[in-house]
Amino acid sequence: MILAVELAYWQLLVIKVLAVMVIVPTATAVIVQTFLFKMMAHMQSRLGPMEAGPHGALQLLADGAKFVQKELLAPERADRRVFFLAPVVVLLSTFLLFVVIPAGPNVVAEDLDIGIFFALAVSSISVLGILMAGWASANKYALMGGLRAAGQLIAYELPLVLAVVGVVIQSGELSLQGIVRAQAEGAIFGVGLIGQPFIFTQFIGFALFLVATQAELTQPPFDMPIAESELVAGYQVEYSGLQFLFFYLGEFGAAFAFSALAATMFLGGWYVPGLDVDGGLISNLVGPAVLFVKTMLVAFLIFWIRFTYPRLREDQLQTFAWKFLIPLALVNILATGVFKVLF
C-alpha cells in the first residue's frame, strides 16, 4: 500500500468499501451539478439553479434533503418486494462498476485480471433492475419503458463489448491497470513522449464505445425507456423519494463510471507523462486528479450529445445497432488484429 502500514485483509476491505461508498455519491453529485444543472442550463440560455449556495452549488443538498423526506409510495397493485428491490439492483450495478477502475498505481479497490470484462458484466445487471421496476410498477407506461430498456440494453451490450475488444487486442490485457500501463509504455512511431493513448489507434472503438455508452445509460438520443414526452418517465414513473433518488444515483453514477472507463481505455487513464507507472506516492496522489479531468472531458462529450439530439425510435435504434455499429466494430477488430500481427 501507499502507507507504510501493513493492514489486515478485513481492514483493507472495510476501507475499500467505505471509499467506494463515498466516491459513488460524490461522483454522481459532481456529474449532476456540473452537467445536468449548469452546463445544460447554459446551453439552453438559462441560468439553472442559482439560489442555494454560490451559483447554486448547494442545490443538490437541497434536492437530496427533499428526496429523503418524501414518502415511499408503491402502487396498490404493485409487486411490492420486486418494486422496492429494483432501485437497489440498479444502484448495486453502479457500485460494482467502481470497484475495478484504477485511479493510480495503487489507488484501485481491486485490480482484477479480468477488470474490463468484470466492468461490462456488472453494468448489465442494471437492466435487470430496470426490467424489475417496469414490471413491478403495475403501470402500462412503466411496463413499456421496462421492455424497451431490456431490448435496447441487450442490443447495445454487443457493440460495447466489441468496441472494447480492439483495446484488449492492442494492449494484450484485460486488467484495466494493465491497459493503462500498455498505454503509458507505448510509443507513437517510435516516439514515446506521451505514451500511446489508444484513442489514436482505436478512434473507431472510442466512438463506438461512446455511442453504446449513451444507449447503456439510456440518455438521449437513446432514452426511449424514459422518454418523457411519450412514456412520461418510463420505468421510473411510479417511484418517489429515496427510490427515485437511487435510480438517479444509478444512472449518473454509471455515467461517471463509463466516462472513467472510456478515459482509462482510450485516453491513458490516470497516467500523464512524468508520472511513474509502477508506483510511488506522487503517482498515487496525482493519478486520481488526472483521471478525474479526463473523465470529465469524456462526460462532457456524452452530455453534450444528450442535450442536443432528438430521440430515435426503438426499431430505428435496433437497426442502427445491428446494421451499423456491430459490423463496424467487427471491422475494427479485424483491422486491429491484422495490424497487431503485422507490426
Place this chain on the structure above:
Amino acid sequence: MSAVPQNQQRAYVTGQAADARVNVELETDGMTLNIGPQHPATHGTLRIITRLDGEQVISAEPVMGYMHRGYEKLVEVRTYPQVTTLINRIDWLGSFANEVPFILAAEQLMEIEAPPRAQWIRTVLFEMSRIANITLFLGDMGVQLGAITAVFYAFRDREHVLNQIEAATGGRFHPNYDRIGGLKEDLPKGWVAETKSAMDKVRRFCDEMETLLLGNEIFETRARGIGVIPPEIALSYGLSGANLRASGVDWDLRRDSPNPLAWSEVDWKVWTHPDGDSFARYWVRLQETREAAHIVDQLLDGLPSGPIMAKVPRIIKVPAGEAWVSTENPLGEMGYYVVSKGDLGPFRVKIRTPSFNNISIVPWVMKGVYVPDVITILASLYFILGDIDR
C-alpha cells in the same frame, strides 16, 4: 333492454368465443393505453385512447372537451366590444389573430371599414402573432422528439416578439387591441425600428432551428414518412393551414379570400410541400415563420399615415343580419359566423377553429404507427387545446 334481436346476440356471442379461441392460439392480447388527459405530449388536456399491439397502434381515438369553456354561449351575453376580450383566449399563443375575423365580421354587418393605417397595423400584428405562435411549435417539436434544447431557444426568441406586441397593445398574451372600425390606439414611438430588429432575431432563430433540428439526421429519420396525409384525405377531413399546405394543397386564405387586410399590398409566397409527412409540416411552418417576418418588414416599410379609427357610433349596435368571415390564422382557417338581431351583442356566434378539424384526422393517420410516432404526429399536427375545445 332487449333491443338487440336474439339471433344477433347469439351471433355476437359465437363471434366472441371464436375470437377468444383464435387469440389463445395465435395472438397476444392487445393493450389499451390512455394517452392523456394528463400527459406531457398533449400540452393541455387532450385524451387519446390507443389500442396497442406491442408498440404498434391498432386504433387511436381522440377525446376532446376537457377544456370546453363555452365561448360560443358566453359571447351571446356580451356586447360587441366586450367579445374580443373573450375570444383572444381561444388560441392563446397567437391571440391577436383570434380577434381579427370577429371584428371583420362585425364591420361587414355594420358596413364600415377601418382606415388603411389600421388595416396595415392589424396585418402586422396578425403576422406577429403568427410568429409568436409558430416559433413555439418549432421548438416544441424538438421536445416531443426528445431534444429539449430547442424549446428554450424558442421561448427566448419568442420573447422579443411578445415584447413588441405588449409595447403596442398593452397585453402580452391577450392584446384586446382590435376595435370595430379600427384599433385601440396608435403605435408607440420607436416601435417600428424595434420590431424590425425583433424580426431579425426571428429570422436568426429560424436559421438556428434549421441547423439544430431540421438538418439533424435523427430528426429526419423520426419525422420523414411519419404520419403521411395525402391531399385528398386532408381536404376531406377539413384540414387547413400549414397541415394542408404540407400535403401539397396550395390554399391560403390570406391570398385566396377577399379581405380588407393588407396582405395583397406586399410581396410574399405561399409555401407548400408535396410530402404530407411530419417533416413537411415542420418545414412548411419554418418557411412560414420566415415569410411572416418578411411580410412584417415590408408592411412596416410602407406603413401609411392617417387615422386609426373610422367614424363609429359611441354605442355600437350591429344591424340585423348574418356574416361569415374567416382568416388564415396561425393554426389554419379560423372563422366566425355572426348572427345579429340588431342588439348590443350578437344573437349567436359559431366559431370555426382550425385545431378541431386538424385533430379529427388522428384516428385515420395513427393506424399502424408506433407509439413514439403518435407523439411525433400529434406534435406535427400542432393543436392548441383552447382552440380545439373553445
